[in-house]
Amino acid sequence: MDVILLERIEKLGTIGDVVSVKDGFARNFLLPNKKALRANEANRKVFEANRDRIEAENAERRKSAEGEAKTIDGSQITLIRQASNTGHLYGSVAVRDIVEALVEDGHKVAKSQVVLEKPIKDIGLYEVKVALHPEVAVTVKVNVARSPEEAELQEQGIDVMEAMFEKDEAGFTEERDPNLEAGEIEAEPTDEETTETSEA
Numbered sequence: 414m415d416v417i418l419l420e421r422i423e424k425l426g427t428i429g430d431v432v433s434v435k436d437g438f439a440r441n442f443l444l445p446n447k448k449a450l451r452a453n454e455a456n457r458k459v460f461e462a463n464r465d466r467i468e469a470e471n472a473e474r475r476k477s478a479e480g481e482a483k484t485i486d487g488s489q490i491t492l493i494r495q496a497s498n499t500g501h502l503y504g505s506v507a508v509r510d511i512v513e514a515l516v517e518d519g520h521k522v523a524k525s526q527v528v529l530e531k532p533i534k535d536i537g538l539y540e541v542k543v544a545l546h547p548e549v550a551v552t553v554k555v556n557v558a559r560s561p562e563e564a565e566l567q568e569q570g571i572d573v574m575e576a577m578f579e580k581d582e583a584g585f586t587e588e589r590d591p592n593l594e595a596g597e598i599e600a601e602p603t604d605e606e607t608t609e610t611s612e613a
Contacts, residue, residue: 414439415452417460420471421547422448428468429460478546481521485543486551490514491564494557496536500574505532506557511541515553533557536574538567 414436421427422443425434431452434443443449450456460467492510495503508527515522528542528550539555558564563573 416443416449417452417456418443418449419460419467420448423544423547428471429464475546475548478549481545482549482551485515485520485522485545485553487554488515488518488520489554489556489568490518491556491558491561493560493564494536496559500536502534502536502557505534506555507532511553511555514555515543536563536567 415431415433416439418426418428418430418432426432439449439451444451450460490511492506492514494506497503508524508529511527511529512522512524522543522545526544528544533539533555536557536559539557541553541555542550543553544550556564556567558567558573566573
């Protein structure tokens with residue numbers, strides 16, 4: 414289906430461009446969200462008659478998005494979540510969680526503006542794109558950790574999981590008799606046994 418774009422759409426075009434898109438994309442997204450018009454003679458005339466107003470409204474929206482971008486760009490949110498010892502979350506961080514955290518921080522962000530390619534499933538630092546306007550996008554840092562202390566370490570650039578495994582390996586491990594059953598405690602050597610080994 415050919416459509417006339419009413420705003421800039423990433424990877425498609427800018428205001429006034431006539432582009433060919435899949436019918437489903439046009440019917441389910443572009444047309445109901447008033448981002449495009451069907452490309453026919455009547456709509457072309459309507460668009461040309463209103464072009465200045467459409468471009469002026471777009472410039473106005475872009476200007477307010479740029480103002481908001483200054484406050485959001487580079488900001489960081491911390492999300493404390495439960496996770497396994499391997500750092501895998503018992504659930505995932507989705508767009509809704511990021512929007513709620515940003516709104517709590519005093520930013521005006523809609524769910525449709527957060528671009529998260531797939532839900533976050535592990536602890537760590539993530540950069541998430543927020544498209545405030547088709548021509549204005551900013552990056553927000555999302556720090557997913559199991560505790561505020563862990564979040565602080567991640568902020569300093571420490572890989573929490575790596576540090577945890579190093580600590581485990583450095584731990585003291587006692588030598589054990591491989592013939593013992595699980596949970597069985599090694600018997601203390603008697604005086605006779607110690608003298609025998611010292612004589613031998």
